[in-house]
Amino acid sequence: MTRLRGALGAAAVAALCALYAWAFLRAESQSALALLVLAGVAAGAVATRTRLLEKLPPAPERLTQAFALLAVAGLCIALHEDDFSLLLVARVLIVVLACLGLHIQLGYAGVLNFAGASFFGVGGYTAAVLTRSTGLPHLLVLLAGGAMAALVGTLIVVPVLRTRGHYAALVTIAFALLFRTFLEVNDSLGGPQGLKLKEIRIGPWRFNDPVELGPFSGSFYLNYLALLLLLLALGWILVQRVERSWIGIDLDAVRLDETAASTFGIDVARWKTVAFTLGNFLAGVAGAASAHMVGFIAPNNYSFGESLVLVSILLLGGVGNAWGVALAAAIVVILPEKLQVLQEYRFLLYAGMVVLILIFRPVGLLPRRMRRLVDTA
Amino acid sequence: MTLALLGQYVMNGVMLGMMYALVAVGFTLFFGVLDIIQFSHGDVLAFGAFVALAVWAALVKLGVAWPAVQLVAVVVFSALATAAVGALVARFVVLPLKGAPSLNVLLVTLMMGTVLREAIRLFYPGGSQPQRFPALLPTTGYDLGGFNLRLDNLILLAAGALLIAGTHLFITRTRLGLAIRAVAQDEETARTMGIDFRAVVLFTFGLGSALAAFAGAMDGLYYNEVYYGMGLLLGVIGFASAIIGGLGNLYGAVIGGFLFAALQTIGAVALPFASAYKDVFAFAVVIVLMAVRPTGLIGEPASERV
Numbered sequence: 001m002t003r004l005r006g007a008l009g010a011a012a013v014a015a016l017c018a019l020y021a022w023a024f025l026r027a028e029s030q031s032a033l034a035l036l037v038l039a040g041v042a043a044g045a046v047a048t049r050t051r052l053l054e055k056l057p058p059a060p061e062r063l064t065q066a067f068a069l070l071a072v073a074g075l076c077i078a079l080h081e082d083d084f085s086l087l088l089v090a091r092v093l094i095v096v097l098a099c100l101g102l103h104i105q106l107g108y109a110g111v112l113n114f115a116g117a118s119f120f121g122v123g124g125y126t127a128a129v130l131t132r133s134t135g136l137p138h139l140l141v142l143l144a145g146g147a148m149a150a151l152v153g154t155l156i157v158v159p160v161l162r163t164r165g166h167y168a169a170l171v172t173i174a175f176a177l178l179f180r181t182f183l184e185v186n187d188s189l190g191g192p193q194g195l196k197l198k199e200i201r202i203g204p205w206r207f208n209d210p211v212e213l214g215p216f217s218g219s220f221y222l223n224y225l226a227l228l229l230l231l232l233a234l235g236w237i238l239v240q241r242v243e244r245s246w247i248g249i250d251l252d253a254v255r256l257d258e259t260a261a262s263t264f265g266i267d268v269a270r271w272k273t274v275a276f277t278l279g280n281f282l283a284g285v286a287g288a289a290s291a292h293m294v295g296f297i298a299p300n301n302y303s304f305g306e307s308l309v310l311v312s313i314l315l316l317g318g319v320g321n322a323w324g325v326a327l328a329a330a331i332v333v334i335l336p337e338k339l340q341v342l343q344e345y346r347f348l349l350y351a352g353m354v355v356l357i358l359i360f361r362p363v364g365l366l367p368r369r370m371r372r373l374v375d376t377a
Numbered sequence: 378m379t380l381a382l383l384g385q386y387v388m389n390g391v392m393l394g395m396m397y398a399l400v401a402v403g404f405t406l407f408f409g410v411l412d413i414i415q416f417s418h419g420d421v422l423a424f425g426a427f428v429a430l431a432v433w434a435a436l437v438k439l440g441v442a443w444p445a446v447q448l449v450a451v452v453v454f455s456a457l458a459t460a461a462v463g464a465l466v467a468r469f470v471v472l473p474l475k476g477a478p479s480l481n482v483l484l485v486t487l488m489m490g491t492v493l494r495e496a497i498r499l500f501y502p503g504g505s506q507p508q509r510f511p512a513l514l515p516t517t518g519y520d521l522g523g524f525n526l527r528l529d530n531l532i533l534l535a536a537g538a539l540l541i542a543g544t545h546l547f548i549t550r551t552r553l554g555l556a557i558r559a560v561a562q563d564e565e566t567a568r569t570m571g572i573d574f575r576a577v578v579l580f581t582f583g584l585g586s587a588l589a590a591f592a593g594a595m596d597g598l599y600y601n602e603v604y605y606g607m608g609l610l611l612g613v614i615g616f617a618s619a620i621i622g623g624l625g626n627l628y629g630a631v632i633g634g635f636l637f638a639a640l641q642t643i644g645a646v647a648l649p650f651a652s653a654y655k656d657v658f659a660f661a662v663v664i665v666l667m668a669v670r671p672t673g674l675i676g677e678p679a680s681e682r683v
Contacts, residue, residue: 112480159668165479166414170620171667173613178660185653304609308487315484348499351491358485359473 006059011067013056018071021330022078024338025085033338044365053366061240068326069233076225080211080218088334090221093228094290095329099313100235100322101282106311107320107368108248109275110255111160112169115176116310119280121183121302122149123287128195128297138200142231142288149284150277157276161269176304183299194298197291200227207292224293231289235282239322242278251275252371305347312354318364327365381523383646390642391635392530392599395537398634399592400615401622402541403585405630408619409561410581411475413482417466417490418589419612420497425459425590426510426603427497433511448513455594456587462493463586464579472578490612497605507604510597533595540591544584545627557581561625617663623673632674637663 020040027033047053072089079085098120105111113119123145130141159171184192199208200223207223242248253261254271262268291297313332317324336346357364400422407415432454436447470489474482498504514529548554559567560577568574596611597603618637622629640662644655666674 112483156664159664159671162671163667164671166408166483166624167620167667167671167673169414169483170617171664174617174660174663174667177610177613178657178664181656181660182654185657305491308491311484312488345495345499347491348495351488351495354488355470355485355492358477358481358488359470362477362481 002057003060006057007063009056010059010064014064014067014071018075021075021089024334025075025079025082025088027338030340037335037339065233065236065240069229072229076222076229077218080216080222083219083221086219086221086225088337090225090228090293091290092330092333093225093232094286094293095310095313095333096326097228097232097235097286097289098283099310099317099325099329100232100239101279101286102310102314103279103320103322103325104239104242104251104275104282105279106314107322108243108251108255109272111272111276111279112172112311113276113279114169114172114304114307114311115179116283117302117304117306118176118179119149119153119283120287120290120306120310121179121297121299122152122280123284124291124297124302125183125189125195126284127288127291128197129189131198131292132195138202138292142285142292145288145291146281146283146285149287150281153277153280154273157273160276161272173304176307180299180303183302190298192299194296194300197295197297199295200224200292221293224289228289228293231285235285236322238278238282247271247274249371309350312350315354316357316364318367320368321364321366324364324366324368379523381521384521384524384526386642386646388524388526388530390638391534392595393641394635394638395534396592396595396599396611396634397614397618397637398541398631399537399588399595400611401618401630401634402544402627403589404616404619405622405625405627406544406557406581406585408624410557410578411467411471413471413479414486414616415463415466415471415582415585416483416486416612416616417493418463418585419608419610419615420490420493421459421463421466421586421608422589422593422596422611423497423603423605423608424462424493424593425455425586426593426597426607427501427504427508427605428458428590429455429594429597430508430510430603431501433513444513447511451513452591452594455590459590459593460583460587463589464583467579467582471582472575490608494605494608501605504605507602510601510603512598512601514598529598533598537591537595540588541631544588547584548627553577553580617660620673621663621666623675626673626675629673629675 020036024033024036024040027036072093076086076089079089098116101119102113102116105113126145126148127141130136130144131138136144156171156175160168163171183189189195199206201207205223207227208220209223210220211218211222242251250261250266250271253264253266254268258268309332313328314325316332317326317328332350336342336349342349400418403418404414407413407418429451432451433447436450441447441450466486466489470485471482474485501508512529514532517528518525519528520526548557556567556572556577557580559570559572560574560581564574567577592611593603593607596607614637615634618633619630620633621636622631622633637659640659641655644658645652648654648658
């Protein structure tokens, strides 16, 4: 009985979120949007005050994920003619996928990566070069983008492992600046002008053609959204499996206290390397998919500022909680695009918001729950 | 390569090194008193440069045309305003997070830097474009066999060296400097000895930020241009310099600053690839250095506490 109530609760939350997202994306007038923002903030405040999410009967994790997937798919179908809204949803999915990478690194292993956008960019540039010069199937190109990002990450893994705290931050920051400068001065990668990419093709399926399925027709973004949902679902399962397994417990131990972890025989360097590489792989896959969808890449998209945005999403959502990451990514991507007043002041507001969050609510919007190793229910 | 061209490169490298050293000294001072990295330092520097520009524009409006007065007013006002901003950042952003994980402090100051940077871009008239910085120093040049040694560069170098030496003397020879060193060594003991911890921290942040304001003005005078994003790279380079030298060590910061400038110059001159790769080269060397000596050239003495 409690299971059924838990499932119903999760379904209701997912449906409400999808409905809210739909209303937000379809709203045209700025006053309607402002009202929706206020309603969202009020709902969030009430939910926090009354601890609503904790009081909901627990639902099986898999069911919650399935409902979330259905909600996003339903949202995409409801928006099927609206190119701009679909593009926004697709960008949210891409950012969530990239942030899941950082989430493994920072949220589990405690490895701080200020070069997230760089690894995202490695994926994008790899995809561009591979599709221009080889006939590799495009699904493999996405994987190659991730693999390349993981490989490039191993270049700096030694200094990342050997340094602590501020010193470790310097390594990834230096890498982010190095990467951006390298792209700008390297003529064979297009220099500051960047490169163009072709659409994704899988067999006869051309991603830039509108979707026609019997009586149903929709924007070509639905192709990319289907692919992105698949990638994100796989990435999410991976992250969840890592967290629920003994690997996740080892990673937690490494993050919380390296010295204590190593006295219990946990190989700190090994797990940090695994988390760093896995995270960069996810960021690279996201970068490759994004480059294909946008059709164009340039060094400006992969600056240090973008890396900071990725880290702020993690912090805003609550470090260590994948649901928080998804929520924060949706807010950070969609809000400034819809509220035009914010457009110009976007970076100022992100930064100010993170400063305030760090001072007043350092755990983020959806903080990670305590791991329950023994089922007490 | 002619000797004159070499001289030009060396001079340029020394100028850059002096700016980096000034920024790095700030990082190292902040790390000394609070054990944190004040990552908005570079943007505080950009703020100082824009205050200098605004003061100059105001003086021109008021009809003060005497260059010496302009110079003194620009330097004094920008140092004071920037010191105030540095102290405010310390008071309202850094001190409230005392005791929080160092990641949070790093992020909060990084984001504070973004706030400052964006504020300059959005609210300074024409701030999104590079602004011309006036030449306030005599630009007479001395010809040394084809190499043009300019008086304004010499003055800037001398002033920078004096400031760093003065900071060192201040830290080592005065009562307030003693208080700073005491706080750096052990906060609790310093408090029990009657040192006002918060005042010392705020003063140190003001001092470091004033040095950054000078570095910003120096950058503006040297390149005749200031830009809202100038602080990002200068800040990261200053941070890198402080770290290469070893945090919390004044000499280390100066050595690190000049070392980074030397790397850039070598990258531009002596290496077989195009000079556009000089920053790529310099940052690559920094990453390798961090792999070899994870706590800088003059390492932190503290061992791992269990």
